[in-house]
Amino acid sequence: GAVVSQHPSRVICKSGTSVKIECRSLDFQATTMFWYRQFPKQSLMLMATSNEGSKATYEQGVEKDKFLINHASLTLSTLTVTSAHPEDSSFYICSAKAGDYGYTFGSGTRLTVV
Amino acid sequence: GQQLNQSPQSMFIQEGEDVSMNCTSSSIFNTWLWYKQDPGEGPVLLIALYKAGELTSNGRLTAQFGITRKDSFLNISASIPSDVGIYFCAGQRLSGNTPLVFGKGTRLSVIA
Numbered sequence: 323g324a325v326v327s328q329h330p331s332r333v334i335c336k337s338g339t340s341v342k343i344e345c346r347s348l349d350f351q352a353t354t355m356f357w358y359r360q361f362p363k364q365s366l367m368l369m370a371t372s373n374e375g376s377k378a379t380y381e382q383g384v385e386k387d388k389f390l391i392n393h394a395s396l397t398l399s400t401l402t403v404t405s406a407h408p409e410d411s412s413f414y415i416c417s418a419k420a421g422d423y424g425y426t427f428g429s430g431t432r433l434t435v436v
Numbered sequence: 437g438q439q440l441n442q443s444p445q446s447m448f449i450q451e452g453e454d455v456s457m458n459c460t461s462s463s464i465f466n467t468w469l470w471y472k473q474d475p476g477e478g479p480v481l482l483i484a485l486y487k488a489g490e491l492t493s494n495g496r497l498t499a500q501f502g503i504t505r506k507d508s509f510l511n512i513s514a515s516i517p518s519d520v521g522i523y524f525c526a527g528q529r530l531s532g533n534t535p536l537v538f539g540k541g542t543r544l545s546v547i548a
Contacts, residue, residue, distance in 0.1 A: 365538045371533075424484050
């Protein structure tokens with residue numbers, strides 16, 4: 323089946339620094355990947371749609387200059403949280419659609435900004 | 437962003453009992469999906485529904501795509517402790533590589 327690998331699973335960073343999260347499709351090509359954010363005891367909220375070879379489409383209220391998305395290949399999308407602040411602490415999850423396999427999710431990244 | 441109306445928000449049940457949860461929307465969806473999320477993990481697909489009226493089973497799980505295409509339910513029969521987790525419904529409004537819309541989740545606790 324389709325597997326999406328997300329790395330790192332946990333990261334702690336200092337306020338003001340940047341953090342990069344990787345999302346890889348291991349056994350399929352994904353022209354489109356999705357980035358979600360999840361606060362404790364809440365649902366997944368779509369942040370942006372990542373398109374291979376083109377700019378990402380951001381949801382209303384999501385700052386594109388703060389959450390940089392790069393989808394340079396058919397198997398890798400990255401989300402960089404720039405100048406992170408404590409309020410950016412959250413669980414970030416990526417997803418990709420793989421043809422007949424439907425939507426597959428990564429295992430998530432727990433970001434803590436101190 | 438848009439979210440689906442999922443209920444109940446949480447459930448506490450005895451082991452062996454059956455469970456039912458549902459999602460509704462004011463919009464039509466082409467696809468309904470049910471996921472389970474364990475703490476600190478990403479959602480894992482349980483059942484996918486692609487046609488209005490479709491009834492699909494996966495072991496002790498059964499889900500249906502509402503005939504109006506605006507709702508779906510998930511039933512779990514004979515619950516066991518490992519069923520504990522958060523269950524999310526998700527819908528895809530348009531075909532192709534469009535994002536999913538999620539429900540708020542149902543937190544299931546199973547008492548042995």
